[in-house]
Amino acid sequence: MSTERIAVTGVGAVSALAVGARATFERLLSGERAVTPLSLFDPGATRCRIAAEVKGLDVTAIAPRELASRFTRSDALALLAAREALADAGAAELPGTFGLAIGATTGGMFETENDLIAKPDAPLAVRALRLLSHPLSATAELLTAVLPGVVQSSTVCSACSSSAVALVRAAALLGSGAVDRVLAGGTDGLSRLTFLGFDSLGALDPEPCRPFDVSRRGLNLGEGAAFLVLERESVARARGANVLAFLSGGAITAEAHHITHPEPSGMLAAALLRRALERAALSPADIGYVNAHGTGTQQNDAMEALALRAVFGDDIARVAVSSSKAQLGHTLGAAGALEAVISVLSLERGVAPPTAGLENPEDPALLHVMGGARAFSAPAAVSCSFGFGGTGSVLVFEGPESAPRPLAARSPARVVVTGRFAIGREERDSDPSTQLNPERSRRFDRGAAWPALASSVLLERARLSPAGVSIVLGTAYGSVERSVRFLLRAIASGARMVSPAEFPHLVASAASGNVSIYASLTGPALTVVAREAAHEESLATAALLLSDGHAAAAIAGVISPPDPISDAVLGGPGRPRVEGGGFVLLETDVSAASRGVPVLAELVGTWSLASLGETSAPDGPPAPRSITRSLVLEGELSDAARAWLDASSWGTCPRVSALEGGFHEAVTALATARALDQLAAGEQDEILIANGPTSALHLCLLRAAAERP
Amino acid sequence: MDRALRDEIKELLIRALDLRGRTAAEIEDDAPLFGAGLGLDSLDALELAVAIEERFGVSMPDGEEGRRVFASVAALAEHVRAHRAVE
Numbered sequence: 001m002s003t004e005r006i007a008v009t010g011v012g013a014v015s016a017l018a019v020g021a022r023a024t025f026e027r028l029l030s031g032e033r034a035v036t037p038l039s040l041f042d043p044g045a046t047r048c049r050i051a052a053e054v055k056g057l058d059v060t061a062i063a064p065r066e067l068a069s070r071f072t073r074s075d076a077l078a079l080l081a082a083r084e085a086l087a088d089a090g091a092a093e094l095p096g097t098f099g100l101a102i103g104a105t106t107g108g109m110f111e112t113e114n115d116l117i118a119k120p121d122a123p124l125a126v127r128a129l130r131l132l133s134h135p136l137s138a139t140a141e142l143l144t145a146v147l148p149g150v151v152q153s154s155t156v157c158s159a160c161s162s163s164a165v166a167l168v169r170a171a172a173l174l175g176s177g178a179v180d181r182v183l184a185g186g187t188d189g190l191s192r193l194t195f196l197g198f199d200s201l202g203a204l205d206p207e208p209c210r211p212f213d214v215s216r217r218g219l220n221l222g223e224g225a226a227f228l229v230l231e232r233e234s235v236a237r238a239r240g241a242n243v244l245a246f247l248s249g250g251a252i253t254a255e256a257h258h259i260t261h262p263e264p265s266g267m268l269a270a271a272l273l274r275r276a277l278e279r280a281a282l283s284p285a286d287i288g289y290v291n292a293h294g295t296g297t298q299q300n301d302a303m304e305a306l307a308l309r310a311v312f313g314d315d316i317a318r319v320a321v322s323s324s325k326a327q328l329g330h331t332l333g334a335a336g337a338l339e340a341v342i343s344v345l346s347l348e349r350g351v352a353p354p355t356a357g358l359e360n361p362e363d364p365a366l367l368h369v370m371g372g373a374r375a376f377s378a379p380a381a382v383s384c385s386f387g388f389g390g391t392g393s394v395l396v397f398e399g400p401e402s403a404p405r406p407l408a409a410r411s412p413a414r415v416v417v418t419g420r421f422a423i424g425r426e427e428r429d430s431d432p433s434t435q436l437n438p439e440r441s442r443r444f445d446r447g448a449a450w451p452a453l454a455s456s457v458l459l460e461r462a463r464l465s466p467a468g469v470s471i472v473l474g475t476a477y478g479s480v481e482r483s484v485r486f487l488l489r490a491i492a493s494g495a496r497m498v499s500p501a502e503f504p505h506l507v508a509s510a511a512s513g514n515v516s517i518y519a520s521l522t523g524p525a526l527t528v529v530a531r532e533a534a535h536e537e538s539l540a541t542a543a544l545l546l547s548d549g550h551a552a553a554a555i556a557g558v559i560s561p562p563d564p565i566s567d568a569v570l571g572g573p574g575r576p577r578v579e580g581g582g583f584v585l586l587e588t589d590v591s592a593a594s595r596g597v598p599v600l601a602e603l604v605g606t607w608s609l610a611s612l613g614e615t616s617a618p619d620g621p622p623a624p625r626s627i628t629r630s631l632v633l634e635g636e637l638s639d640a641a642r643a644w645l646d647a648s649s650w651g652t653c654p655r656v657s658a659l660e661g662g663f664h665e666a667v668t669a670l671a672t673a674r675a676l677d678q679l680a681a682g683e684q685d686e687i688l689i690a691n692g693p694t695s696a697l698h699l700c701l702l703r704a705a706a707e708r709p
Numbered sequence: 710m711d712r713a714l715r716d717e718i719k720e721l722l723i724r725a726l727d728l729r730g731r732t733a734a735e736i737e738d739d740a741p742l743f744g745a746g747l748g749l750d751s752l753d754a755l756e757l758a759v760a761i762e763e764r765f766g767v768s769m770p771d772g773e774e775g776r777r778v779f780a781s782v783a784a785l786a787e788h789v790r791a792h793r794a795v796e
Binding site for chain 1: 725726727728729730731748750751752753755756759762763
């Protein structure tokens with residue numbers, strides 16, 4: 001485990017103000033606003049009809065020709081920003097290992113909506129196909145295909161804090177030593193779903209918005225993308241890279257309060273801010289600028305001002321505060337990364353951009369940047385992001401001249417499994433909601449009810465307090481049928497008839513937010529999107545968060561609930577799609593030992609091998625320790641995946657199928673529960689779970705604990 | 710008092726707000742809907758306004774008048790009755 005600093009060596013951004021990070025920043029400084037009448041689509045009878053659009057975005061011209069038909073607006077925005085960040089870092093042609101970390105919420109929603117409208121007579125599964133052919137993870141898949149050197153990618157969603165969370169995950173990945181550099185950021189194109197949804201909540205200001213103003217009436221939506229090249233300091237220095245800033249600290253917590261409302265006192269947000277400063281080993285006195293979340297809604301801005309007052313105390317009149325959202329619009333999943341880029345450039349220039357539209361601050365004690373940019377000299381800046389579901393993330397950046405100092409020590413802990421909850425054949429016919437508190441589980445579908453039940457059961461069995469416990473859910477496609485139903489109602493009945501209470505449940509991270517609120521989990525609550533690797537990705541992300549000190553324990557796993565559209569498209573004759581899934585309770589070995597709880601198994605690691613056909617086989621799991629007591633549990637395997645396993649050191653180990661009379665995207669989550677039972681019972685020493693129905697092979701290695709329960 | 714309308718609004722409340730486990734008979738005509746009563750919040754108020762407009766073609770007022778109309782099932786029924794009668 002490294003305690004090296006994380007250097008920012010390149011930035012890239014596309015916003016409604018400009019293509020280019022520095023061009024965007026210049027326009028921010030000059031106070032320009034990009035909010036104009038909506039032209040991308042006709043929203044119908046909405047209260048608000050303005051947004052910050054990236055005008056003239058030619059998706060097919062940006063996409064490589066052979067991939068053009070798969071590219072969406074979100075993908076095109078991402079590719080522009082990613083290429084700029086790589087070029088800025090002088091890293092476009094660098095050899096070596098690159099990780100890609102993306103936060104997003106809308107993905108291909110705009111194009112899905114076009115399909116729904118254009119094919120009114122086609123079967124619903126055809127009209128909505130893009131949600132399955134182009135899930136939220138498709139941007140990462142396309143960027144991996146286009147950009148050289150990317151060896152692993154992740155897609156996280158925590159609503160409006162998504163890309164800030166992606167940056168924190170990226171820093172944890174760098175700290176683990178798995179890669180030298182990470183291209184981390186976010187992207188979100190505008191969509192009807194988000195526009196109508198926020199409008200139905202009364203959250204959109206029909207006029208250009210006024211963050212922190214007494215007369216504010218809501219937010220304006222925007223679109224954009226931003227990426228940062230992050231490297232361990234030694235890696236950046238060794239190649240003589242220009243260090244723009246350091247990502248000194250980042251924190252993620254969940255409020256466990258309400259699906260749309262922030263906790264009004266601001267005390268939870270203040271605790272998050274303090275935690276980020278502590279992780280950066282900085283004090284409030286080191287901060288010169290706060291790039292606030294500052295959406296322009298009544299609730300967010302009041303809460304955020306209280307949080308800033310609480311953290312900065314008497315120093316509040318010295319710290320420049322502004323929100324960029326009145327100029328760029330609220331870019332949702334891209335906002336965290338876009339505002340991280342703005343924070344980095346503000347340190348580079350020593351100047352903070354203003355809050356446009358702000359004339360009469362509700363809280364005049366804050367040093368609002370108004371009427372023009374403002375210089376500052378303190379060495380660090382913070383960027384705040386909060387989101388539906390309650391997950392917030394704060395990033396702390398320091399200028400390149402800052403001196404290295406000891407960071408909070410992070411122990412090289414192993415991650416162990418101390419609980420498991422399976423949803424298999426027997427559970428399929430039961431209704432999890434009957435075991436939940438009905439008032440606290442309203443609007444929960446089975447995709448939320450199962451993990452809510454699992455979390456309650458796992459914490460109770462482990463006698464573990466929910467404070468600081470993370471929930472990391474994996475999903476292949478997100479909420480397909482519910483999103484389509486929401487859109488069809490808008491198409492059929494008009495914008496005024498969409499369901500405001502349904503909207504917050506449509507974002508891919510809704511289930512993790514709901515579970516966090518239901519079970520009072522206040523560690524990072526987020527969803528990872530990764531097709532058939534969703535389970536391995538949920539384990540990998542939870543393990544990173546644990547070993548980097550972001551959570552006391554973590555519940556991770558996947559449920560593939562019934563979904564008429566997914567069932568029709570993904571299932572087939574002889575291969576029915578059924579419900580299935582599983583969740584595990586993860587903690588560090590230190591935590592399990594100090595609590596004196598039995599360990600079911602050690603999570604040794606997960607691997608995603610993408611280029612199976614190539615001669616230089618990528619690094620995989622360690623060789624089995626014993627041929628007789630090591631087992632391979634296999635899901636669906638392509639010929640290439642099977643051939644790789646045959647030729648690997650695991651080739652001679654016995655193999656057992658984990659498929660149980662049906663297919664779903666959580667086959668390996670269920671297999672994990674089975675493996676844990678066998679390991680805990682002493683039947684095996686190691687179990688490798690292998691799944692690779694398409695071109696890649698996903699592996700997870702579990703090892704029996706030294707002392708079995 | 711319109712018994713049938715009040716009962717219909719209670720059924721609508723349960724369906725639109727996913728008040729699982731509740732029955733119309735449990736909801737009292739004059740009990741407060743928000744805060745202490747049924748424990749509903751402002752997000753539920755928005756949803757209820759859409760559901761009532763869709764079902765009865767009656768739009769719900771904002772602000773202080775809205776607070777009066779959303780006070781209870783009885784108040785909701787009165788608002789719907791009065792505005793349907795006008796049409």
